[in-house]
Amino acid sequence: MPRAASRRAVPRITSTAEFARYVGLARTTVSKVLNGHPGPKPKTVERVRRALEETGFTPNAFAKGLRGKRTATVGICMENLLTPPIVAKLAALQHQLRTRGFASLIEVLPAGESQRVLQHFDSMRVEGVVFIGHFLPNELADRLVELRRRQMPHVLLDQTEISPTNAVAFDRVAAMEEVTNHLLDLGHRHFGLLGISGTVQSIRERLQGIERALRARGLDPAAATRSLDYLVPRTIDFAFGHDLARQFAQIPGRPTAFLALNDEIAVGALLEFQKLGLRIPQDLSIVGFNNQDICQLTHPALASVDQQVDDTVRTAINLLLRQIEEPGYEDPVARIPPLFVPRDSAGPAPAA
Amino acid sequence: MPRAASRRAVPRITSTAEFARYVGLARTTVSKVLNGHPGPKPKTVERVRRALEETGFTPNAFAKGLRGKRTATVGICMENLLTPPIVAKLAALQHQLRTRGFASLIEVLPAGESQRVLQHFDSMRVEGVVFIGHFLPNELADRLVELRRRQMPHVLLDQTEISPTNAVAFDRVAAMEEVTNHLLDLGHRHFGLLGISGTVQSIRERLQGIERALRARGLDPAAATRSLDYLVPRTIDFAFGHDLARQFAQIPGRPTAFLALNDEIAVGALLEFQKLGLRIPQDLSIVGFNNQDICQLTHPALASVDQQVDDTVRTAINLLLRQIEEPGYEDPVARIPPLFVPRDSAGPAPAA
DNA sequence: CTGAAAGCGCTTACAG
């Protein structure tokens, strides 16, 4: 094993002092090269670069951090890792941060733990904090007060109702308005809601979009929509979709178009409707949400709405980097336009 | 806002020196309390604890790390964040590490980047490294040589062929042996393979389990199995399942039982078979893999195999902590027994 | 329990 042998020949170096001795330069000079400061000649820089490769030496990040240098680390607080959109945001965030030279310190936040986690981020000298998802409003508000007071760069993904600034989310109102308009254009006048009920802000915004589209056509939202969520226990989303479809199949004056909270519920409902002998889209249309792979599972494929995660994350990171450069910088809440993805599960309304 | 006001009254403290002054104690004493050393009286400890709460002071992790103290951080290298089992492992790992007092530094590893990432982990003084998923064998092997030489605690999740030690994975051979035996007991003698083909180690182990079960009953694996993977382009897994089902539906002497690489392929195939008029399980049986929520989507529900992620991760963490306590400790590869989850998609073979 | 001191590994002026 000549390779392992040649490796072993190189001593393991653990400080710039040792490393400087190895290269045959002063510590100061090495430090300059390592930090890209002007002064050293190209030839010296090259010598250091080569020694760096030979030894695999990395300056101790702790000593660096102690001297107030950048840590190039961002803390990410996650609501959980349970749903595909949240994971997609984490993946995009991690990837884009890495591209910009930042590492990610990731913590899933149980309720009541946010202070402890932020202290840890603090002690690790993160340069910014990103929150993905929804947290307890009071707790999050307290954290934001602290972050702002310390001018710690931060961005909220998804949750927009806590803070008038430094939050990025897709535009839920516009999303549902667009979906509803698409279905209205196809002749639908009676809408079933699958899982879109409740009082949380994200749901209220979805409902607001639906109402806005209906009102613009002179329709009364109360008369034009129907929800049976209250009749069915919410288990896992596929089963919830099944159950809702069974309920809707029985009632007289069944809606011709269905809007689902997410793709899982939509797919569950679609398959159940089909099993009950209803044809899609001839008898009824369904639209999901999040545009996951699962949309391709059904026949016909499921129309859905894409949150545009990459855009959202890019906007969030730009805002974070801006704050890092310019402490105290704030932007008003950014609303990312979502993308409606029409597919065959949404078709013309059946003749009355 | 009395609350915010009372907060603002407390100065922001950034060093133990300031903090000690605030409490009215010596730095040394505060340090002892902070690190749980014996000496200070309960009353003093209580005083410090209260001041800690009042001020929200956290000792600088960098200064601590510099003095060689534990960082209580583990580095996690991910193959990607694209599949549910990988995300499930990350979530379990993060959660269990947190419970044991460790933070997670997470990096998704593009090919060729492993050395850079490990140097970063190194500079951050992580106490151990976990690899989740499959990496380029040569590259990973190089990293393991380095980790071992430096006695850096490490565990591989999933990938078992690189190293005879410090790897944990579910037992793929046993998993497929159990599934195959279950179907053999139900009278099946002819098996269709969905996506289980190729030369990577994880696939070879799956095939080995199938073969072992067949041979034990005196069946010839070549005669008793059939794969049509080569006829169909691999797109997203649902569509791949659809396409494979269409191919299998056409051939004479169609297998009566199907084993899929994962739940997505299995669900795609199941729905397509049904669409083609085949009844499940009366006409044919299907078994998926990973036991995701999606198994509950179909009628009948999909039988599957659960990787037992929590067990796997617990084993991995125990091994890692053991290495942290006892540098250089090694365990042979641990094989976690998976759990077959029978459901109605797997039924008795049709009468010949 | 206090207080003064050394040292972890780095960066940053500063004089040569």
Place this chain on the structure above:
DNA sequence: CTGAAAGCGCTTACAG
């Protein structure tokens, strides 16, 4: 480019 020095915030003996 070198070399000696200060300092970041902490922990760890050590003498009192």
